[in-house]
Amino acid sequence: MNLAWRDIRHKLGRFVLTCLGLSLLLAVVVTMAGIYRGQTADALALSQAIGADLWVVEAGTHGPFAESSRVPGDTRELVARINGVVEAGSITFQNVQIDRGGRRIRLQVVGYEPGRPGGPIRLVAGREITRSHFELIADRQTGLALGEVLRLGRDDYTVVGITSGVVTLSGDSIVYLSLRDAQQLQFDLSPAAARRETARGAQRNQTDLVNAVIARLATDTRPEEVAEVIRRWKHLSVLTDEQQAQVLTRTVIERARRQLGMFMSVLTLVSAVVIALIIYTLTMDKIREIATLKLIGAPDRTIVGLILQQALLMGMISFLAGTALVYAFSGWFPRRIVMLPEDIATLFGVVVVVCLAASTLGVRAALRVDPGRALTG
Amino acid sequence: MDERPPPRPLVELRGIAKHFGEGETRVDALRDITMTVSTGEVVGLLGPSGSGKSTLLNVIGAIVEPNQGWMRLDGEMIYDGQWLRRDLRRLRLEKIGFIFQTHNLLPFLDATDNVAVVLQLAGLAREECVRRSVELLDYLQVGHRRQAMPAQLSGGEAQRVAIARALANRPRIILADEPTAALDSARAGIVMDLLRKLAAEQQASVIAVTHDEKILDRFDRIYRLRDGLLVKTEERAAA
Numbered sequence: 001m002n003l004a005w006r007d008i009r010h011k012l013g014r015f016v017l018t019c020l021g022l023s024l025l026l027a028v029v030v031t032m033a034g035i036y037r038g039q040t041a042d043a044l045a046l047s048q049a050i051g052a053d054l055w056v057v058e059a060g061t062h063g064p065f066a067e068s069s070r071v072p073g074d075t076r077e078l079v080a081r082i083n084g085v086v087e088a089g090s091i092t093f094q095n096v097q098i099d100r101g102g103r104r105i106r107l108q109v110v111g112y113e114p115g116r117p118g119g120p121i122r123l124v125a126g127r128e129i130t131r132s133h134f135e136l137i138a139d140r141q142t143g144l145a146l147g148e149v150l151r152l153g154r155d156d157y158t159v160v161g162i163t164s165g166v167v168t169l170s171g172d173s174i175v176y177l178s179l180r181d182a183q184q185l186q187f188d189l190s191p192a193a194a195r196r197e198t199a200r201g202a203q204r205n206q207t208d209l210v211n212a213v214i215a216r217l218a219t220d221t222r223p224e225e226v227a228e229v230i231r232r233w234k235h236l237s238v239l240t241d242e243q244q245a246q247v248l249t250r251t252v253i254e255r256a257r258r259q260l261g262m263f264m265s266v267l268t269l270v271s272a273v274v275i276a277l278i279i280y281t282l283t284m285d286k287i288r289e290i291a292t293l294k295l296i297g298a299p300d301r302t303i304v305g306l307i308l309q310q311a312l313l314m315g316m317i318s319f320l321a322g323t324a325l326v327y328a329f330s331g332w333f334p335r336r337i338v339m340l341p342e343d344i345a346t347l348f349g350v351v352v353v354v355c356l357a358a359s360t361l362g363v364r365a366a367l368r369v370d371p372g373r374a375l376t377g
Numbered sequence: 378m379d380e381r382p383p384p385r386p387l388v389e390l391r392g393i394a395k396h397f398g399e400g401e402t403r404v405d406a407l408r409d410i411t412m413t414v415s416t417g418e419v420v421g422l423l424g425p426s427g428s429g430k431s432t433l434l435n436v437i438g439a440i441v442e443p444n445q446g447w448m449r450l451d452g453e454m455i456y457d458g459q460w461l462r463r464d465l466r467r468l469r470l471e472k473i474g475f476i477f478q479t480h481n482l483l484p485f486l487d488a489t490d491n492v493a494v495v496l497q498l499a500g501l502a503r504e505e506c507v508r509r510s511v512e513l514l515d516y517l518q519v520g521h522r523r524q525a526m527p528a529q530l531s532g533g534e535a536q537r538v539a540i541a542r543a544l545a546n547r548p549r550i551i552l553a554d555e556p557t558a559a560l561d562s563a564r565a566g567i568v569m570d571l572l573r574k575l576a577a578e579q580q581a582s583v584i585a586v587t588h589d590e591k592i593l594d595r596f597d598r599i600y601r602l603r604d605g606l607l608v609k610t611e612e613r614a615a616a
Contacts, residue, residue: 001490001497003483010485010526292481295440296495296542297470371466372440374481375431375554 003293003302004309007286018278019318025271026351027322032264033347034326034337039256041338043169043248046110047241049121050091052214053223054079055239056230063239064093064211065169066247071236073183073208076116082229084221089116090210092182095172096152100143106172107142109152111182117214120176126161129178137161137176150175153185169253171335183207268350276358279311283362287369294371307362315355319348384415385452387549387582388437392446395432395605406432407443408605414598416549419573419583421593424602430586431554433602437584438473438552439465451549470498474543476585478555480535482527488514488538489523495545513541517571533564540568544575551576553585562591569595 008015047065056079058069073090080088092111097104112118114129120137126146129135136157138144141164148159157177166174177185187207217226223240230238239247249257283290290303323344330337395407406429414420422430435441436448439455439462447457451472454461462468469475482491492510497503514520517537519530527535536559543551551572557565569592576583585596593599594613601609 001486001494001503003485003494006490007485288481289483289485292477292483293494294466295438295469295475296498297466298498299466302498370440372435375435375440375475375477 002309003306004313007289007306008310008313015314018282019314019321022271022275022278022314022318023321023325025267025274025322026319027325029264029267029271030319030323030326030339030344030347031333031337032260032267033343034330034339035333035335036257036260036264037338037340037343038336039169039253039260040249042167042171042336043253044245045166046108046168046174047244047248049166050118050214051121051216052117052244053217053241054085054215054227054230055241055244056213056215057211057237057239059235059237061237062247062251063237063244064091065244066252069211070209071211071213073210075210075213075236076113078233079213079215079230082215082226084217084226085215086218087117088213088215089113089118090179090213091118092179092186092209092211094182094186096185098150098152105142106170108168108172108174109182109185110174110176111179111186111210112176113179117216120161120163120166122163123161124164126159128161129176130160132178133181134158135160135178137163139166139173139175140164141167142173142175144175152177155181155185157181167336169248179210183209268354271351272354272358275311275315275354276361278314279307279355279359279362280365282310283307283366287365288374290366291369291371291374294369295374300367303366304363307366308356308359311355311359311362312352315351316348319351384417386413386415386449387451388412388414388584389449390437390446391448393433393436393443393448394445395429395436395441395443405605407436410446410605410607412600412607412610414550414582414584416580416582417577418597419569419576419585419595421596421599422584422586422602423588423593423599427604428602429605430602432605434552434554434584434586437550438475439468470495471546472549474546474548474551474581476536476539476543476551476553476556478558480527480532480539480559482530482535482538482542484527487524487526488519488530488534488541491527491538492541492545495542499546509545510541513545514538517541532559533567536560536564536568537571540571540575544579547579547581549579549581551581551583553583555586555588557587557589557592565589565592566595 055063057063058071061067061069076088076090079085090113094109096107096109098107129137134155134157136150136159138159140162144159146159149156187209217223227238227240230236293303390410390412393407393410396403396405398404422433424430432441436443442460443456448455486494489507489510492513493506496506496509511523514523517540519534519537522530522534557568560568572583573595596613599611600607
């Protein structure tokens with residue numbers, strides 16, 4: 001007979017409640033791991049959706065995601081002519097805030113040239129932008145529907161297509177406009193500001209600017225070779241897609257990632273302490289039974305087994321329940337939760353180790369119990 | 378004609394002493410205890426609180442290590458200035474059965490498994506453990522409660538299950554700490570008669586601590602203790 005299981009069955013309600021509490025705690029740990037991964041996934045989502053081999057940006061900058069970058073609109077033609085470049089496209093990025101249904105929503109507007117790289121890769125509804133002005137493709141997360149009209153700047157845009165799962169590194173939704181519309185939105189002055197500029201004799205505002213030019217290369221072309229050609233021009237910087245990903249994950253969101261990592265470590269430590277206290281309390285509640293077992297001749301391995309088996313069962317059930325809970329409610333979180341099988345397996349291993357380590361306190365107490373205690377009234 | 382083998386010593390203590398603490402806080406719990414209990418004997422330990430009865434029981438049960446003297450259990454020298462056997466729990470499992478003041482049944486096991494657990498610890502197969510447990514419970518007339526949990530048993534039933542557990546491995550020495558304290562006088566008499574019967578049948582020794590004057594006639598011999606000393610030994614013609 002398995003004493004651990006019999007004891008659990010005897011106090012099943014208490015065991016279930018303990019597991020429930022612990023599962024909520026472990027769910028927070030799993031969630032933190034999911035948010036950690038989700039942040040990386042969000043950070044790379046847009047650049048991966050764009051699918052560029054090279055990012056051509058303003059000289060001395062690290063690309064449009066890390067810092068401000070402006071290059072002339074005709075840069076695309078220059079890049080497209082380089083040997084090995086299959087296609088190139090100009091893109092702009094701009095953050096806007098809209099009021100919708102009484103809520104303020106932050107959006108990132110991506111301007112691209114329809115038919116060239118930089119636009120949405122996969123639409124889940126509607127069509128591509130076909131008119132040169134006033135059409136928009138929105139991510140599903142914005143809540144915008146096909147045919148809906150959205151005012152951006154001084155113009156109204158009609159939603160003609162819907163994408164899914166593409167967000168910025170801060171989790172904001174993305175809308176796509178044609179490059180011309182996006183340039184006007186970003187660089188055009190309001191009439192009052194334009195009049196003020198004219199009055200003070202300033203030069204006419206230059207709007208044919210883009211934030212980056214992206215290039216797709218032939219399969220047999222090494223990105224570094226083409227990048228070297230572009231770098232010789234001096235007035236431009238270039239990043240390979242791999243470098244862009246590094247900028248995004250190791251620089252732009254590094255501090256947030258470390259913060260999450262630290263928080264997850266603290267939570268794991270707190271969980272370990274809580275598990276240790278629970279196991280210790282459960283053991284202390286059984287002191288008389290343990291003394292009786294010792295008195296009737298049970299070896300230490302039987303008593304240690306009783307505690308370890310219960311600790312492991314509690315940890316494993318709580319972890320599985322916590323993970324299931326996070327899976328079930330991951331869609332309700334405002335940020336993306338990404339749970340990779342390897343992360344879940346690692347966390348499971350950590351929980352098992354934590355349970356074993358946390359049991360030492362209870363095991364130590366149990367092994368110190370004097371069997372004579374069973375004889376006292 | 379009685380065909381039983383002649384009595385032989387099962388518990389032999391010579392000059393056993395035990396103290397707790399040192400210096401000013403030293404308490405001599407047992408002083409120069411010498412006693413012998415033979416097969417089939419039922420012996421009582423009497424004395425006021427703090428006289429050393431429970432300590433003596435713990436010493437015989439290899440739970441508390443004495444400071445002086447020697448002790449032989451079932452012919453095996455167990456203590457002679459130090460423990461001579463390392464695996465004292467195994468010794469308890471094989472040779473000693475304990476009956477507690479309160480039954481001390483494991484609350485998470487039913488009556489059958491409370492008995493079977495001792496047999497399982499001794500290495501018997503599960504089926505054999507259950508078969509022998511059921512036999513014992515039937516013998517002690519609690520077989521009809523074999524599936525009941527300890528909380529569902531009356532005081533008398535629980536005590537009989539505890540006795541079944543104490544007897545499961547057919548121990549040579551049965552140590553009982555106030556075995557009738559929780560029982561009325563009628564049930565106390567039944568339990569003591571049962572212990573006498575088992576001691577006779579299994580050629581075991583029963584050593585019981587008691588305060589219960591009503592059951593004194595069930596003992597073959599009574600040792601009276603005071604301040605850790607054996608002050609009186611009464612031989613009785615048990616009923």
